Amino acid sequence: DIRLTQSPLSLSASVGDRVTITCRASQDISNDLNWYLQKRGEAPKLVIHTASSLHSGVPSRFSGGRSGPDFSLTITNLQTEDVGTYFCQQSYFPPATFGQGTRVEIQ
Amino acid sequence: QLQLQESGPRLVKPSETLSLTCTVSGASIASNSFFWGWIRQPPGEGLEWLGAIYHTGYTYYNPSLNSRVTMSVDTSKNEFSLRLSSVTARDTAIYYCARQPATARFYPGAGDFWGQGTLVTVSS
Numbered sequence: 001d002i003r004l005t006q007s008p009l010s011l012s013a014s015v016g017d018r019v020t021i022t023c024r025a026s027q028d029i030s031n032d033l034n035w036y037l038q039k040r041g042e043a044p045k046l047v048i049h050t051a052s053s054l055h056s057g058v059p060s061r062f063s064g065g066r067s068g069p070d071f072s073l074t075i076t077n078l079q080t081e082d083v084g085t086y087f088c089q090q091s092y093f094p095p096a097t098f099g100q101g102t103r104v105e106i107q
Numbered sequence: 108q109l110q111l112q113e114s115g116p117r118l119v120k121p122s123e124t125l126s127l128t129c130t131v132s133g134a135s136i137a138s139n140s141f142f143w144g145w146i147r148q149p150p151g152e153g154l155e156w157l158g159a160i161y162h163t164g165y166t167y168y169n170p171s172l173n174s175r176v177t178m179s180v181d182t183s184k185n186e187f188s189l190r191l192s193s194v195t196a197r198d199t200a201i202y203y204c205a206r207q208p209a210t211a212r213f214y215p216g217a218g219d220f221w222g223q224g225t226l227v228t229v230s231s
Binding site for chain 2: 001010032039042043044045046047049050070087089090091092093094096098099100101
């Protein structure tokens with residue numbers, strides 16, 4: 001299976017900060033990398049698909065990028081509603097796999 | 108607006124079969140270009156993709172489940188189902204259903220719409 005390694009596993013930042021989460025794939029997955037936000041007690045919600053495409057309705061302060069095997073999710077101007085756990089997921093080849101998750105908190 | 112809703116027993120005994128149904132509203136499950144998938148999350152842990160089914164019945168399963176999983180689709184009821192046999196306490200989790208648009212290579216893609224999830228506990 002394709003392994004995804006996220007870093008950091010948790011972070012604390014202030015409202016208005018810029019934060020970046022990284023997801024490294026164990027092999028080439030082209031751009032088939034997706035990002036989700038799961039708030040406490042809720043189902044995950046898609047934020048970014050195919051590495052850099054913003055899902056419908058997601059604020060433009062979210063962006064995704066790629067540099068080789070490393071994918072990134074960046075939140076500019078962090079807001080309180082952005083708190084939760086972010087997961088990356090590859091859909092390059094079944095079985096789809098997820099990263100461990102990164103918990104984002106407001107300090 | 109597309110909505111997905113999981114239903115089924117919340118408590119299953121060890122060695123028995125877990126059965127869940129996902130009812131889709133707001134769109135036809137027979138639409139081309141979409142897989143319908145199942146993902147689970149043990150309490151406090153990460154996400155595991157179980158598999159996905161196309162409206163024709165074509166399936167992808169996660170091999171980690173050792174052939175215990177079966178998925179089916181009923182286009183007349185606009186729903187799809189999950190069966191997981193020989194369950195143990197390790198199968199206790201929140202089970203989510205989700206729509207996954209097909210990728211260019213006809214694999215299940217990102218989950219763009221999810222159900223709210225249902226907690227299934229395996230216990231005697």
